[in-house]
Amino acid sequence: MKYKIQDIKLPAKPAGFAAPKKISEKRIVKVESREARDYSWGMWLLAGISVVFLVFSLSLVFSRAKITVEAKKMDLPIDAAFNLTKTDGLIFEIATASGEETKIVTSETTVDFQRKATGQVLLYNTTNQDQKLLIETRLLTEDGKIFKTDKAVTMPKGSADKPGSVKVGVTAEKAGEEYNVGLVDFKIFGFKGSAKYDKFYGRASLPLAGGLIGKRYTLTATEAEKLLIELKEALREKLIKQISLQTPSDYFVLPDIVFVDTTTASFESETPEISVKATGQVYAVILNEKNLSKELAKKTNIELADAPVSIANLKDLVFALENKEGLKNGSGEVSFSVKGDGNIVWVVDAASLKERLVGSRRKDFTAILADFPAIEKAELRVLPFWKRTLPASVKHIKVTVK
Secondary structure, eight states, rough: OOGGGGGGOOOOOOOTTOOOOEEEHHHHHHHHHHHHHHHHHHHHHHHHHHHHHHHHHHHHOOOEEEEEEEEEEEEEEEEEEEEEEESSSSEEEEEEEEEEEEEHHHHHHHEEEEEEEEEEEEEEEOOHHHHHHHHOEEEETTTTTEEEEOOOOOEOOOOSSSEEEEEEEEEEESSSSSOOOBBBEEEGGGTSSGGGGGTEEEEEEEEOOEEEEEEEEOOOHHHHHHHHHHHHHHHHHHHHHHHHSSSSEEEOOOOEEEEOOOEEEEEEEEEEEEEEEEEEEEEEEEEEEHHHHHHHHHHHHHTTTTSSSSEEEGGGGEEEOOOHHHHTTTOOOEEEEEEEEEEEEEEOOOOOOOHHHHHHHGGHHHHHHHTTTTTTEEEEEEESOSSSSSSSSSSEEEEEEE
């Protein structure tokens, strides 16, 4: 017999049997939410502590301080004079530089030249008595050429082992290239045939040259003058630059520089291309800037004698040398004057200020500045902005002086 599902009868429930109550899904959800909430708050608390610790650590590592300082300043009319001796209080040196400047020009002008060779001769005296020589005393070369002295001289006494000597310029007796004899020996023509002939002699100290006869290309007087002015100015500027490049950065080149022209220019050539050369030497006083500023301030205002000051516009003042001969002969007896409106600036010791500020409290900044009288005013910035103290290392403190 076949049955249908609906025909099957379930057994009756025993007496006293109670069906299990359904667990409230709502209550279970509530329990899970409270646990999750407690866990979430713990995580947030831990994260907050970590962030605070990180920020604190970064503030220590990246702590910076920047101080912008304005130094004390004042205008001071300056009118002072110095004598450059070793006891005048100034630290100085006398610098020199020499050189030449050459330019080749083309000329169409020709002239007939007759010129005598010239040079310089050292005359020696082996006797024990001085010997006077008149101007145009004749000197004789070994091959018979005559040169005459350009001035009267006295040959100092000496001996055979250590003869007395004197230098004199000489000019050939005649024009012509055959007198361009270079470095040669001489006898004194007037002593020939006497005992003195072998007691006195001469030797050229500079080549005897320049003698010629013939046609040469040359420059007109106007052309020569203009060219020499250009060459000498270019040479002067080149030599001044040379001194400046060799001057230490903490030294100052006095602007009034002495230029000595030693040019013996020749304006002729066998060809149309004429080479003209200017020669010369410059003399300059170089002074220690810090020392000069201090001495100028002291001479102008005695109250600044011990103040740490500098003159910001030192190069704008007017300097004038009084006795330039002392500069050229190397005696050091040089005087100069200084005039103008000086901008006096107090020197701030930035290194000492940094040392004082290391690890200090912000509120003590003004009190620390009081120990630095060279400071007119200052501005402090600290990073991060909430830091109440300055960095513990000088390398994290920057001082800018205006």
